[in-house]
Amino acid sequence: MTATKPRLAWLSDPTVFEINRVPAHSDHQFFASKDQTKKLTQSLNGTWRVHLEPDLALQDLAFTKPDFDHQHFKYIQVPGHLQTQGFDGHKYVNTQYPWDGHEELRPPKVPAKNKVASYIKTFTVADELLDKPLFISFQGVATAFYVWLNGHFVGYSEDSFTPSDFELTPYLTEGENYLAVEVFKYSSASWIEDQDFWRLNGIFRDVFLYATPTTHLFDLNVSATLDDDYQTGLLTVTPTLTGELSERTLKVSLLAPDKKLVFEKIVPLSSDLKVATTITDVCAWSAERPDLYELELTLVDQNDEVVEFSTVKVGFRRFELKDGLMHLNGKRIVFKGVNRHEFDPIRGRAVTKEDMLWDIKFMKRHNINAVRTSHYPNQSLWYHLCDEYGIYLIDEANLESHGSWQKLGACEPSWNVPGNLPEWQATCLDRANSMYARDKNHPSVLIWSLGNESYAGKDIELMGDYLREKDPSRLVHYEGVTWNREFDQITDIESRMYAKPAEIEEYLQNDPQKPYISCEYMHAMGNSLGGFKLYTDLEKYPHYQGGFIWDYIDQALYQEVDGHKRLAYGGDFYDRPSDYEFCGNGLVFADRTVSPKAKEVKELYANVKLLPDQTGVTLKNDNLFIDTSDYFFTAKVLQDGHVVWQKDYRLNVLPQETKHFELDYPEVTEGEVIHEVTQRLAHDTTYAQAGFEVAFGQAVYPKLPKFVPTKAPKVVLGDVNIGLSGENFEVLLSKDKGGIVSLKYFGQEFITRTPQLTFWRPMTDNDRGAGHGFDRAMWLAAGKFAKVVDLKVETLENAVQVTYTYELPLPEKVLVTVTYTVDGAGKVNLKATYPGHANLPSLPTFGLEFKLPKRLENLSYYGRGPAENYLDRKEGSRLGLFETTAKKEVAPYLLPQETGLHSDVRTLSVTDQTGLGLKVSADQQAFSASLLPYSTMMLEEALHQDELPQVPFTYLRLLAAEMGVGGDDSWGAPVHERYWLKANEPLTLAVTFEPYQK
Known part of the structure; x- marks a missing residue:
């Protein structure tokens, strides 16, 4: 894109969202050697210099020049947010825009108080990157930024959550290079990045250099689907090449999950190159069995020397609408999902690989099989991990304009964006393309989402059309049409937020035209998730295909208060406006400790249901592709809570089948009896060790204790107190205090107040x-x-009974009784x-x-x-x-x-x-x-x-x-x-x- 307007005018112009940016492309890895030792990348993460000005009127572009004296600039860690490192104040809002009440704005204007951060980084190009075209990649910068190298303007970009790459080659110097980046807090993009989150900005994802050889695999489109038999893999590899093509060849190799070579072909390079093959008896990819093939692409010159080696993981799977339902590899799928913000209480959205591994292992351990990347494309590594561990993804474009059409909960779209406005069309399509181009090769991505809570209109409709044209192998999702059914055709799925179970059931019972999911449901704020079973019970309807809990992790940030650290929410930093504690909706707390709510999710999302009875157990295997042979089942008999018998079994049930197994429970005739069966991993996995419990079931045969007094107590009927005592105990029941005031055993008091x-x-x-x-x-x-309105003392056989009658301070007369019956034991x-x-x-x-x-x-x-x-x-x-x-x-x-x-x-x-x-x-x-x-x-x-x-x-x-x-x-x-x-x-x-x- 080119722009003729003055540079700062780009900030408030939605038609200008990139200048000189490299076209979006796949995230495949590439090296200068087949052994992957010769890297073609160089990280620029680490310590940078930065200076923050409160508004753009005070900016000083002198910092872009290499001779600028930046000693007064402070240090900052990249990736990282300005706010989490003390350069700006925290602000949390949900729907409302962060400037609401401070400045009167309408799209696409930006606030006058638009803080600007000036970043500086010096670097020397690594030897292995020299003498090649050199590029820089910013994986995530919020919200708009300009780039200079050695005093030369390089480019401009918006879209906080997808990569922005620029070529640096014309501006490089020998030795040290001077990189200057100017980051603005607000731009026209802020109107369509109105997500429910902390408004954090800065360079918050990785920054790195990469060099391209004389022939380079710029982009890679891998289609790995299944034939109609769901057993034959159909592989199509479409590379986009740059540089020298003549007298060069491409070797395409495919290795099976067991690393055996299953396909190889050498082809001469051309501008329209495409390689296709079939793989028999393919190991299909699913969350239950995330089998991955490895595709290797080797570019070779006329001397048979490796020019570039690229690799990408491939999962063969077929996702489709079949008979009006979503099917994966021929089977109706149910999403047992959660919405996930990238978040850490120290680093904000600058999450690490360790954070992501913790998250994905938690999900696998809690039977969560799907994630919606709410509400923006996540770090690229997350998609690789979801491919590897087995998580289905709804990949969501970075588009939310909630505050432009919904005010105080009411739908009021008089000035909503993007709507049908032509000036917003290109940036919306660009966001769809940036997401698609980077993530298209990931088998974990089943559905493209056109963003969140942006009402509806022609611009969003065009995003859906674009993605369907580019990628017919996936479905398109958009919930916003529920507010404007004129655009119902935008979404392939009937998706709703926070619909009640009865409302969903009404849809399912009335000739549903589309499969149903709740893209957000079960708002897990604080002590919540009650009634979750009412939703999972709807799985009996074929068109109900699951949902995504809101949400995965509390968005809370550490705050120092009076010398101690606490997890703080909106408003705690005197940020106004604020939506306060509404950021705390997680199944895990912000510090990644597990909340009690997660237990309910684990059990109700379990794919194997265990139903013990008096003779054995019924196993209902809801898995689509795997039997239960990789698990063992521990049966227990408990008597009054104590385990009196235990035995392990190997019980195999085929996917989508139910079977009853007789178990040799011993007979227990005394006390309350429980038959319990647990499902456990038989082998170590990537997310848990052998023996880890996956699910449980219990059958309870109740027998509760009964109070039977054994001997009479000693009684003292005092003027104020009724005393009851025996060996090593004493009870005082007060007439004026209205209840028990003393309970002593072995001389120790157990009552402090009535x-x-x-x-x-x-x-x-x-x-x-x-x-x-x-x-x-x-x-x-x-x-x-x-207040006590009556007191009654009765002498029973072997006990004394004292009954207090209370009248409650209510508009209706209500009497409550509390009776103490004390025996001599x-x-x-x-x-x-x-x-x-x-x-x-x-x-x-x-x-x-x-x-x-x-x-x-x-x-x-x-x-x-x-x-x-x-x-x-x-x-x-x-x-x-x-x-x-x-x-x-x-x-x-x-x-x-x-x-x-x-x-x-x-x-x-x-x-x-x-x-x-x-x-x-x-x-x-x-x-x-x-x-x-x-x-x-x-x-x-x-x-x-x-x-x-x-x-x-x-x-x-x-x-x-x-x-x-x-x-x-x-x-x-x-x-x-x-x-x-x-x-x-x-x-x-x-x-x-x-x-x-x-």
């Missing part, structure tokens, strides 16, 4: 977004300000009953909160675990015996909220470091419980984890039940009604306390 009725759980992000506080605010104070049976009442909102929870001495910080329990679990999120939690501590039970959500709950609890014990403590047992019905170092109200009030106080207590919540946490979205979707605690239905907590010594 336990408080609780109807409130600390609000989750989903609660806040759905208006839970407004709808259910009356329950917040219902327990705290309940030191057992205290507690029964709290909410009778149910119409005309009230549903309850967040019901039970009691105990303020225990801090020493009681160790928790052992027989219930669902090990991760926290809830009424609508417990498929990934098993019934068993677990040990933890109060501190470990706090999931570090960006905004403190409900955490640490365990459902279906049979027994628990809280103990000190000596093992002395309390045991709490269910009385004929399971309960829910949590042990935390913070009270409900402490979690409710804090805005960050480091704001939670250090207190000398531990808080035990014993609950009849708690409502679900929800997860359809975090800005209005309530918890599904089936997971409510309806106010008109009674609730009872029944447990028994006794002393415990570990």
